[in-house]
Amino acid sequence: MKKKILVTGGCGYIGSHTIIELLTQTNFEVLSIDNLSNSSATTLQRIQQITGQTVAHQTLDLCDKVAVDNFFQQYPDLQGVIHFAALKSVPESVANPLLYYENNINSLANLLACCEEYKVNHFIFSSSCSVYGSVQQLPVTENTPLQKAESPYAYTKQIGEEMIKDFVRNNQIQAIALRYFNPVGAHISGLNGEDPINPPTNLVPVITRTAIGLQEKFTVFGSDYPTRDGSALRDYVHVTDIAHAHILALNYLLNHQNTTNFDIFNLGSGKGVTVLEAIEAFVAVAKLTPNYQIGSRRAGDIAAIYSDTSKSEKILGWTPKLGIKEMMESAWKWQQECAKK
Ligand code: NAD
Ligand code: WQD
Numbered sequence: 001m002k003k004k005i006l007v008t009g010g011c012g013y014i015g016s017h018t019i020i021e022l023l024t025q026t027n028f029e030v031l032s033i034d035n036l037s038n039s040s041a042t043t044l045q046r047i048q049q050i051t052g053q054t055v056a057h058q059t060l061d062l063c064d065k066v067a068v069d070n071f072f073q074q075y076p077d078l079q080g081v082i083h084f085a086a087l088k089s090v091p092e093s094v095a096n097p098l099l100y101y102e103n104n105i106n107s108l109a110n111l112l113a114c115c116e117e118y119k120v121n122h123f124i125f126s127s128s129c130s131v132y133g134s135v136q137q138l139p140v141t142e143n144t145p146l147q148k149a150e151s152p153y154a155y156t157k158q159i160g161e162e163m164i165k166d167f168v169r170n171n172q173i174q175a176i177a178l179r180y181f182n183p184v185g186a187h188i189s190g191l192n193g194e195d196p197i198n199p200p201t202n203l204v205p206v207i208t209r210t211a212i213g214l215q216e217k218f219t220v221f222g223s224d225y226p227t228r229d230g231s232a233l234r235d236y237v238h239v240t241d242i243a244h245a246h247i248l249a250l251n252y253l254l255n256h257q258n259t260t261n262f263d264i265f266n267l268g269s270g271k272g273v274t275v276l277e278a279i280e281a282f283v284a285v286a287k288l289t290p291n292y293q294i295g296s297r298r299a300g301d302i303a304a305i306y307s308d309t310s311k312s313e314k315i316l317g318w319t320p321k322l323g324i325k326e327m328m329e330s331a332w333k334w335q336q337e338c339a340k341k
Contacts, residue, residue: 002029004077005250006120008062008111009084010055011039013194014126014183016047018082018243020192023051026247031075032057034085038197046192062107072114079254080122082246083111086156090130090300091201093153104156108163116171122253123175124246127161129235129268129305130154131179138272139308142179142264150300161264168261175261176249181235181268181307183242185326190333194239203275204236204327207282208335210290219295220275225303231275235268235306238322238330242267248316268307269320281324286332 005022009015010032016039022030032044032055044057060067062085072078086104087093093100108125115123131154132140133147149155164175184204186193194205209215223230245267252258273281283289312318322330 002027003079003254004029004031004075006031006033006075006078006081007084008033008081009086010034010057011036011041011043012084013196014180014239014242015084016043016192017187017239018084018246019047019055020050020187021240021243021247023047023053023055025244030055031078033060033062033071035059035061038087039195040197043192043195050187050189050191062110063103065110065113068110068114072118072120076118078118078120080124080250081111081115081120082124082250083108084126086126088153089198089201090151090153093151093156094300097152100152100156105159105163108160112164112167112173115173119172121172121174122250123164123173124249124253125160125164125175125177127177127179127264128154128157129179129181129266129307131157131161132305134302135305138304139270139306140266141308142266142311150302165262173261174253174258176253176258177262177264178245178249179264179266180242181237181266181305183239184236184331185238185240185322185328186330186334187240188330190330190337193331193334193338195338203278204331207279207290208331210292211282211286211288211332212335212339217291217293219293220279221295221301222297223294227274227304229274229276232301233272233274233304233306235271236273236278236324236327237267237269237320238327241320241322245312245316245318248318252316265312265316266307266309267312267318268309269323270307270309272304272306273324278324282328282332285325285328
């Protein structure tokens with residue numbers, strides 16, 4: 001019988017790409033939960049179009065403890081949970097911190113309680129490079145000391161990691177936190193990509209939306225950073241590579257290869273790309289230059305961050321395969337696909 005895996009946030013950006021990888025690269029049966037607060041059920045149709053398979057999905061809020069409990073009762077043979085569901089906008093979290101604490105912390109607490117009660121012993125948590133805060137020494141490893149969180153959103157990820165670490169001391173649960181750097185791009189088919197309810201503010205969708213005319217222009221935030229061209233430097237990593245890492249992490253736990261109940265892995269490309277280099281990479285694939293202006297720094301941004309991924313490589317056997325060219329190509333393909341609707 002197929003092992004059942006619950007993916008929370010299954011209609012969202014990274015969750016949907018991970019479901020596609022799970023359905024096409026593994027023999028797991030996938031169940032999805034999402035409250036559609038930042039996504040829509042059409043994601044499920046796209047997953048079906050790409051994989052030819054239907055995902056059992058329930059639209060429910062993970063903050064609703066009774067609903068989560070009912071779900072676990074319905075599936076007593078769940079083997080693991082990949083927990084993507086969270087609110088993730090940094091500026092929104094600054095404007096409305098309680099919303100972020102309530103949603104991201106309560107949903108995690110409810111899920112962990114159900115995992116304990118129903119003996120679902122394998123848990124993967126979406127963490128973020130934002131837990132590192134404003135670090136000075138690059139690249140960052142999993143042992144780099146965390147600095148103060150720069151936003152309530154980032155703090156929910158620091159708390160989430162601590163909650164899981166404390167929680168697994170007293171039960172059978174084996175957990176991994178994956179710290180994503182800047183996931184970008186779309187499925188190679190161009191048929192699935194980032195499709196949030198609110199217009200995105202992240203660099204790559206802003207570039208593609210401007211190029212297609214949904215946005216008149218965008219601003220490069222800062223030209224006086226101490227980087228090779230003065231614009232800020234980040235570690236962009238293809239969403240399909242991120243998705244694949246979840247399968248490796250899941251198998252690592254299910255095959256009892258872990259030596260500790262809670263471990264942390266960086267997921268990045270290991271390389272820094274500046275904003276201007278990212279734009280150049282887009283221009284090279286799309287053969288058109290989006291309308292942009294150089295502006296001042298964005299509040300809360302750091303100059304540079306990129307990952308050391310040697311631990312993920314050595315222990316999970318994960319190496320990202322797709323570079324900035326493929327990230328831009330797929331993101332552009334997806335943007336053009338969206339324009340057809
Ligand atoms: P997303 O917004 O596309 O997906 C998250 C999904 O969770 C959405 O579909 C949303 O409707 C759902 N959701 C939110 N709260 C919920 C709740 N209480 N109950 C049920 N569903 C709920 O975001 P994403 O980019 O796919 O991010 C997935 C995870 O990865 C998040 O935890 C995010 O914090 C983390 N992460 C994302 C990035 C990034 O840049 N995209 C980087 C680092 C970490
Ligand atoms: C990338 C670079 C901007 C838009 C965020 C979260 C982080 C993590 C990943 C979840 C920066 C510049 C952007 C624009 C620009 N998410 N930029 N003009 O801020 O590195 O990270 O997503 O965990 O927590 O903070 O990503 O894509 O917003 O920005 O110049 O219109 O592009 O200043 O240097 P960021 P981003």
